[in-house]
Structures are given as C-alpha cells and as structure tokens.
Amino acid sequence: MISKTAEYALRAVTCLANDTHSPASADVLAKKTKVPRRYLTRVLQDLAAAGLVASRSGPGGGYVLKNETGKLTILDVINAVAPLERIKSCPLGLNSHTSLCPLHSELDRAFAATEAAFAAVTIRQLLESTNPIVPLCEDSK
Numbered sequence: 001m002i003s004k005t006a007e008y009a010l011r012a013v014t015c016l017a018n019d020t021h022s023p024a025s026a027d028v029l030a031k032k033t034k035v036p037r038r039y040l041t042r043v044l045q046d047l048a049a050a051g052l053v054a055s056r057s058g059p060g061g062g063y064v065l066k067n068e069t070g071k072l073t074i075l076d077v078i079n080a081v082a083p084l085e086r087i088k089s090c091p092l093g094l095n096s097h098t099s100l101c102p103l104h105s106e107l108d109r110a111f112a113a114t115e116a117a118f119a120a121v122t123i124r125q126l127l128e129s130t131n132p133i134v135p136l137c138e139d140s141k
Helices: 004-018 026-033 037-049 076-083 102-119 125-129
Strands: 053-056 063-065
Touching: 004 026, 004 037, 004 053, 004 076, 004 102, 004 125, 026 063, 037 053, 037 063, 037 076, 076 102, 076 125
Parallel strands: none
Antiparallel strands: 053 063
C-alpha cells in the first residue's frame, strides 16, 4: 500500500520520536530501524527537505525531529517522501473519459480513505498506544 521509502521514513521518524533527548546518528538509526544506512541517509535528506527533521553535524550531532509528535501525522511523513497518488484523470488517457470511470472512482475513494486514516493518526498516538508491542523495539522477554 505504501512504498518502502515511506515505510523507512515512518520507522526513522518513530525512532526519533521515541528518544527526543539527543540527536541520533544515521548509523544508530539504521541499526534500530533495520534500514540500510545508504538508503536511510537519502530518506533522512528527504525528511529534512520537507522540514520534518533537522540534522546537526559534529560530535554529538545527528538527526532530530523538528515537529511536535502530537501534530505530526503518518500522512505528513508519507507525503514528505513518497506521497500517495490520487487518481485525478483517466490513467489510460482515454479522451472519452471526461470523468473517472466506476473502477477508477472506486480506487480513488479507497486512496482517499487511506489518506484520511493516515491523517488521523499522530506519531505520538503510535508511541502512546496501549498495544503492548513497543514500536521498533525487540521484546525483552
């Protein structure tokens, strides 16, 4: 449903949100999120370009979230790296389709519902979930 890039961005943001006390290096984030470091670096650059994270260089540097986790949604993160593509016109380019056909209308409605669902969940809600499984952490049992 979402791209691997979006999945990786969500992992990185959730990891950063889980520990807001100090910047996290790309190496640390790659290890915690199980994302290849080179790929993660590109994802982090996209997140920085979108204004969701900031990078600090030098000793003690790394990446930090710029936004409050209570305002940052799953959709914000996805849109920063690999937005969901809505269907606005006939994907087949048929001139007779001046509006969406029933198939593409239904598909676009599903995309709209997915967008709405992602927009309704903040990163803070993920971290404060009552689910006993903590995001990005191995069970200590």
